Amino acid sequence: MRPSIGARSDVGRVRDGNEDSYLVQEPLFVVADGMGGHVAGDVASRLAVETIGNEVPAGTVPDLRTLESAVKEANLAIWERAQSEPALQGMGTTCTLVLVVDDEARIAHVGDSRAYLLRDGKLEQITEDHTLVARMVKEGRLSAEEADHHPQRSIVTRALGVDSEVAVDTTSVALKKGDRLLVCSDGLTSMIGTDQIREVLAGEPDPQSAADRLVDLANQAGGEDNITVVALLFDGGATGKGAAGATTTKPPADASARTDEVQPGARAGNVTGAFQTPPEGVGAERPGPARPRTRRRSRPILAMLVLLAIVLVAGALVFRYAIVESSYYVAGSRDGRIAIYRGLPEDVLGMSFREEIETSDTAVSDLPSAFREDVADAIEVDSLDEARATLQNLEQRAAEEEDEDPSKDRKRKDRS
Numbered sequence: 001m002r003p004s005i006g007a008r009s010d011v012g013r014v015r016d017g018n019e020d021s022y023l024v025q026e027p028l029f030v031v032a033d034g035m036g037g038h039v040a041g042d043v044a045s046r047l048a049v050e051t052i053g054n055e056v057p058a059g060t061v062p063d064l065r066t067l068e069s070a071v072k073e074a075n076l077a078i079w080e081r082a083q084s085e086p087a088l089q090g091m092g093t094t095c096t097l098v099l100v101v102d103d104e105a106r107i108a109h110v111g112d113s114r115a116y117l118l119r120d121g122k123l124e125q126i127t128e129d130h131t132l133v134a135r136m137v138k139e140g141r142l143s144a145e146e147a148d149h150h151p152q153r154s155i156v157t158r159a160l161g162v163d164s165e166v167a168v169d170t171t172s173v174a175l176k177k178g179d180r181l182l183v184c185s186d187g188l189t190s191m192i193g194t195d196q197i198r199e200v201l202a203g204e205p206d207p208q209s210a211a212d213r214l215v216d217l218a219n220q221a222g223g224e225d226n227i228t229v230v231a232l233l234f235d236g237g238a239t240g241k242g243a244a245g246a247t248t249t250k251p252p253a254d255a256s257a258r259t260d261e262v263q264p265g266a267r268a269g270n271v272t273g274a275f276q277t278p279p280e281g282v283g284a285e286r287p288g289p290a291r292p293r294t295r296r297r298s299r300p301i302l303a304m305l306v307l308l309a310i311v312l313v314a315g316a317l318v319f320r321y322a323i324v325e326s327s328y329y330v331a332g333s334r335d336g337r338i339a340i341y342r343g344l345p346e347d348v349l350g351m352s353f354r355e356e357i358e359t360s361d362t363a364v365s366d367l368p369s370a371f372r373e374d375v376a377d378a379i380e381v382d383s384l385d386e387a388r389a390t391l392q393n394l395e396q397r398a399a400e401e402e403d404e405d406p407s408k409d410r411k412r413k414d415r416s
């Protein structure tokens with residue numbers, strides 16, 4: 001099925017540049033939402049759609065694995081560019097792509113740009129957000145409604161360009177006549193609810209009108225972020241209309257974006273500590289205390305004690321290597337900067353199991369107050385990659401806070 005296509009990207013009402021990019025290169029559709037400062041975010045999202053556009057040549061029928069490697073190629077391209085240009089360090093982007101092959105939509109996805117399917121009047125989110133709040137909802141710590149308004153809702157735990165490797169989610173949807181697909185950046189979903197999205201998609205027969213209407217609604221709701229939507233209508237026809245066959249990307253970014261305002265998310269990879277070893281007598285890795293055997297101890301009791309010691313040693317090793325060594329969180333360092341820790345934020349039996357492994361140049365005090373509290377509580381994540389993405393996001397929040405409050409900036413300059 002060839003879809004009718006509608007697409008629109010808008011800067012919104014608050015930001016002064018559009019860091020979103022999209023690609024309409026039928027049958028391939030991509031939305032990318034860049035981050036990392038005015039220019040860097042734009043570079044990242046553009047590199048994502050361009051690389052994927054080149055990696056999925058017209059006339060081929062890529063399977064999910066090929067789409068996954070196309071997204072990984074884009075990740076590498078962004079990461080390498082960031083390594084070679086200091087001003088772009090720390091940039092990243094979300095990426096959600098849809099490829100339509102016959103009666104199937106193949107989807108690959110990283111970050112919090114979403115794909116929705118409207119079928120029989122019901123709207124279903126196909127992609128799973130890679131955000132802290134989505135994880136909290138999954139774990140039952142937050143309701144979906146609370147997540148929509150949570151101050152951490154825009155913190156992504158996975159993005160392209162943050163590391164040389166990235167995990168890509170893929171899925172496919174068997175299409176039916178009348179289906180509508182929407183791919184959008186969080187500038188839409190953070191401004192309007194799913195009920196409104198459903199109403200527009202169901203009510204507008206023309207996908208371009210639907211795309212325009214969604215952007216207008218997000219702007220009416222405040223337009224606090226860049227808004228990008230690609231709407232596809234599968235009406236069963238073999239011939240597309242609208243932008244079918246054409247390649248469209250968003251118009252060039254606002255040339256007035258000032259390069260001197262790029263906030264490179266500089267991150268020092270310095271190792272500042274090692275695991276603090278547990279105090280003597282509790283760390284079960286060392287041999288037990290050498291105590292003279294007493295003759296009264298019978299063999300079965302001795303055997304049980306040996307067994308108990310083995311269980312304790314094994315337990316301690318499992319605890320340390322399975323839990324401590326693979327746990328990460330983001331919190332304030334001793335000198336007040338944002339840092340990534342390996343280990344556990346809370347002490348266990350009075351012992352600490354944590355190591356500060358990367359420290360940002362950004363101070364916790366530079367964050368907006370809501371984020372400051374989160375960092376004070378420690379933001380627990382699943383992997384080092386997620387920790388890095390979280391740190392990068394926080395650095396961006398701090399940079400945005402500084403942009404919005406020039407007095408803060410001036411103070412800092414006066415001091416130096």
Ligand code: CA
Nearest residue numbers: 033186187225
């Ligand atoms: Ca965004």
